[in-house]
């Protein structure tokens with residue numbers, strides 16, 4: 001009896017089911033009032049939505065108690081809602097009040113996911129207006145716990161699961177997703193979820209969380225965002241033993257079997273969504289992350305958030321920190337704990353920027369940067385046994401085993417933790433950094449909070465208030481000897497939403513390192529004098545949409561300059577253009 005119609009346009013290109021009985025869900029034409037969102041630039045935005053009970057169950061169009069009297073009459077809602085009519089602000093106030101009743105962050109997370117599935121606009125309105133309070137819930141650290149428990153909190157699909165069972169059918173599986181105009185995909189295979197290790201299929205929480213930030217922080221339409229989890233098995237024995245585990249119950253497929261599944265996925269993505277769809281790789285293990293990025297960067301629009309997004313946000317923080325500590329980038333010396341995706345990605349982008357500034361060859365600027373991995377300082381004598389992505393960092397030096405001895409030997413001005421292992425910046429390490437530097441720059445990037453190399457309190461206390469500190473997951477301000485220190489959050493969430501927006505509004509077909517440098521410079525330029533006075537090296541998240549528009553503009557400008565843009569002509573004012581393309585969470589009036 002049910003027929004379905006595909007309707008494009010607005011922020012809601014969705015599959016709407018026509019039913020015979022209008023009162024239980026017919027199809028009405030609706031004219032919205034929002035400013036144009038990204039794809040409205042190419043499609044007319046008359047949209048059709050279901051009415052009646054079906055409308056209340058459709059998260060893209062449901063407004064709950066905010067349906068007006070006229071809308072209740074026109075859309076067969078009489079009796080389905082209690083009599084009160086709330087505006088969106090009152091709904092928001094009520095929800096924030098309810099959320100704050102939960103003491104357990106995971107309960108807040110679950111309440112927010114329920115809201116997202118019930119009333120999408122209200123979810124985004126809440127997230128945008130309360131970004132500092134809600135970011136730690138929908139994102140790190142709480143999203144990490146959600147992934148660990150994803151099997152038991154799973155209710156409805158929030159993204160696509162593509163497992164080895166779907167081999168040979170991936171293109172068909174993509175067509176099962178209700179949206180067609182996809183602009184960004186965040187994909188994980190769950191092998192390295194934050195610093196929590198292999199969570200297999202339960203890694204889905206990460207693409208879902210990242211994409212909700214694409215919308216809230218970067219203004220991408222929710223319906224243009226597709227979370228994907230590739231399931232090739234898991235090596236996490238606890239999950240394999242768990243009768244409630246939601247993924248494939250065998251060890252991870254590797255080698256050719258893995259590569260073929262990924263190849264089929266990447267091909268199907270391009271076939272279904274064209275060459276301008278952005279694929280963001282997220283939380284893959286090192287070996288696959290580097291390989292996938294280099295394999296697909298010349299044929300697809302791909303971006304690895306852990307290698308490139310993290311690099312861009314850290315470079316921005318370092319550029320900003322120079323205002324507080326003085327000197328040029330090339331005057332500084334960097335020591336990393338962790339030589340994986342984040343560590344080597346950041347190191348390379350810093351070396352590139354140094355090389356750009358000084359005109360020195362990359363081989364020279366790399367020598368200012370040292371990395372420590374689980375076997376100690378990466379030095380020339382280890383080269384034969386090093387993975388290829390570590391080899392550029394194998395400089396001449398005698399072997400050093402421990403981080404503390406590396407600090408003493410290298411004498412860095414900047415210490416960066418990206419190993420995924422918590423509590424590794426010990427008192428001794430922070431004190432050594434402080435004895436070497438008037439203002440040591442210390443970045444503890446590993447996520448979630450449990451994996452942070454040190455806490456904000458430890459950094460400020462052990463450095464006697466002298467550290468310039470930022471971390472991947474948020475920490476509260478610290479009161480040290482009567483002075484309040486506000487730690488920064490050096491997280492790729494500052495970069496990827498604006499970066500992706502910049503790629504999309506310009507119709508980029510490839511990502512280039514210069515675009516990452518442009519994003520870093522754009523973010524650093526958003527740190528105000530007031531922020532610097534407080535010792536901050538990142539602007540607060542409260543202005544993130546404006547920040548994202550500025551990042552998007554600089555990235556798009558670079559896309560145009562490099563001749564990689566397919567949306568012509570180039571808009572005159574790219575900041576204004578980026579802002580005008582952003583999704584609005586305000587309700588539309590339904591006729």
Ligand SMILES: O=C([O-])CC(=O)C(=O)O
Pocket residue numbers: 139140193194195283305306446447472491492
């Ligand atoms: O998700 C985050 O908070 C940052 C990130 O990409 C990671 O830690 O893998």
Ligand SMILES: [Mg+2]
Pocket residue numbers: 194282283305306
């Ligand atoms: Mg990540």
